[in-house]
Amino acid sequence: MDATNSVSITGGGYTAEVSLLGGQLLTLTHHEDELIVPAAQTEGAFAGAVLAPWPNRTQGGSYTYAGVEHMLPVNEEATGAALHGLLLDLPLHVISQKESEVQLSGWLESSEGYPFGLDIALTYRVSADVGLAATLMARYRPEELEEDGALEAGAPLTEQDDADLDSDQLKDSDDLVDGEHEASDLDDSDLDANDLDTVDQDDDVAELGAEDPEGNSPTEAEDAGSETTDADTTDADAADDDPAADEAAADDAAELNLAASASEDRETTSTDATLEEGDDVSTETAPASVPQTAPFGAGFHPYLTAGGASLTECRLRLPARTVLHTEADGAVTGREPVSQDFDLTNGPLLAGRSIDHAFTDLPEEGWTAELVHGPSGFVVRMIADSPWVQVYTGERIGRAGVAVEPMTCPPNALNSGEDLIHLVPGEWFRTGFSIEAIRVD
Numbered sequence: 001m002d003a004t005n006s007v008s009i010t011g012g013g014y015t016a017e018v019s020l021l022g023g024q025l026l027t028l029t030h031h032e033d034e035l036i037v038p039a040a041q042t043e044g045a046f047a048g049a050v051l052a053p054w055p056n057r058t059q060g061g062s063y064t065y066a067g068v069e070h071m072l073p074v075n076e077e078a079t080g081a082a083l084h085g086l087l088l089d090l091p092l093h094v095i096s097q098k099e100s101e102v103q104l105s106g107w108l109e110s111s112e113g114y115p116f117g118l119d120i121a122l123t124y125r126v127s128a129d130v131g132l133a134a135t136l137m138a139r140y141r142p143e144e145l146e147e148d149g150a151l152e153a154g155a156p157l158t159e160q161d162d163a164d165l166d167s168d169q170l171k172d173s174d175d176l177v178d179g180e181h182e183a184s185d186l187d188d189s190d191l192d193a194n195d196l197d198t199v200d201q202d203d204d205v206a207e208l209g210a211e212d213p214e215g216n217s218p219t220e221a222e223d224a225g226s227e228t229t230d231a232d233t234t235d236a237d238a239a240d241d242d243p244a245a246d247e248a249a250a251d252d253a254a255e256l257n258l259a260a261s262a263s264e265d266r267e268t269t270s271t272d273a274t275l276e277e278g279d280d281v282s283t284e285t286a287p288a289s290v291p292q293t294a295p296f297g298a299g300f301h302p303y304l305t306a307g308g309a310s311l312t313e314c315r316l317r318l319p320a321r322t323v324l325h326t327e328a329d330g331a332v333t334g335r336e337p338v339s340q341d342f343d344l345t346n347g348p349l350l351a352g353r354s355i356d357h358a359f360t361d362l363p364e365e366g367w368t369a370e371l372v373h374g375p376s377g378f379v380v381r382m383i384a385d386s387p388w389v390q391v392y393t394g395e396r397i398g399r400a401g402v403a404v405e406p407m408t409c410p411p412n413a414l415n416s417g418e419d420l421i422h423l424v425p426g427e428w429f430r431t432g433f434s435i436e437a438i439r440v441d
Helices: 143-148 159-164 193-198 218-225 230-239 243-269
Strands: 006-011 014-019 025-030 049-051 062-065 068-071 093-098 101-108 118-127 131-140 294-296 299-301 314-317 322-326 332-337 356-360 367-373 378-384 388-392 402-407 421-423 428-438
Touching: 006 093, 006 101, 006 118, 014 118, 014 131, 025 131, 025 428, 131 294, 131 421, 314 402, 367 402, 378 402
Parallel strands: none
Antiparallel strands: 006 014, 014 025, 049 299, 062 068, 093 101, 101 118, 118 131, 131 428, 294 421, 299 402, 314 367, 322 332, 322 356, 356 388, 367 378, 378 428, 388 402
């Protein structure tokens, strides 16, 4: 890809290249080893794509929301389905870039099939402690509210926005995982399923959803934060002299700037609006003609690879307890407890297994998937907290890697409504994942 259409970040031995079209993760390496199959080798396979405002397939490309039927562009002719959302060709702008981090933003304009304008903000970071961490944020911004003065493109963030983007909620992507990542010894080609249990599974995963980490709503979090004690004041004074606290504050400000910049991108595709003195900027009430919420789902589509090793020599561990069965177009036909080829809980060999299914009943506190190359003991670990994950053994790309796709909802969720997110105008939703390399001596 032309360098002008992508950006690179590096840190802690990791290097990633990110496209400015849709924020697609093009490459990810740790030292000389590939952790994902490069997108250039997988044309048309959505490798590294960010999937929104829906992941996976929407049957027939049609859905009904709030009593209105919509028709999405069908981009998979063989099945007649609308596949993997609308972001792949969406131009994004670099808002901030450091050596090890890049922040992007863009505006998904409302369309006939998806008449819900969205601010999109995306952050990628690399570090020795976490590997690569990716964070996607989305906010529904109806054009009607801008015209009505309730929400303005490019307007300063309101107090409610500040609550929604509180630093406790929009923590650094480095907080996806708490603590060091270590692995015990893994045997070589004799590695069996039980050996996978020696890989440390006790990493805590931070919540990435739209709620406050302590379970408070944004309003409750704001109220709780307004109570200041003498001890709080003392701690704040001490923090003034703490370089680490200053750095954390700078990161929080960067997150807020990213969200504000995503709003400003809206100006490039709509008529400017100016808030007059006394205008109501509340996002709680929308005009009757405006959909009260926008249907939304998201996912990510990396093909994991253990340094390019053959999948026949690799094991995949995934703590999912239920597998979903669908038709080719995404229509759900049933679900059942995992068994045989679909039971990945003990890390079976992928040789002879062909999988292209969504899984759920994952640990609510977050989950870890591991691709383990037996002969070398090389492990590629993904951490996420989404309730769904699609696993695809990559037959379309010659089984060069296995797609492990965190998803906020299952296939065809725009029709079924299962785990579908309903974005309230002005409120942000956030999700993400991390990938790291683990070498066992």
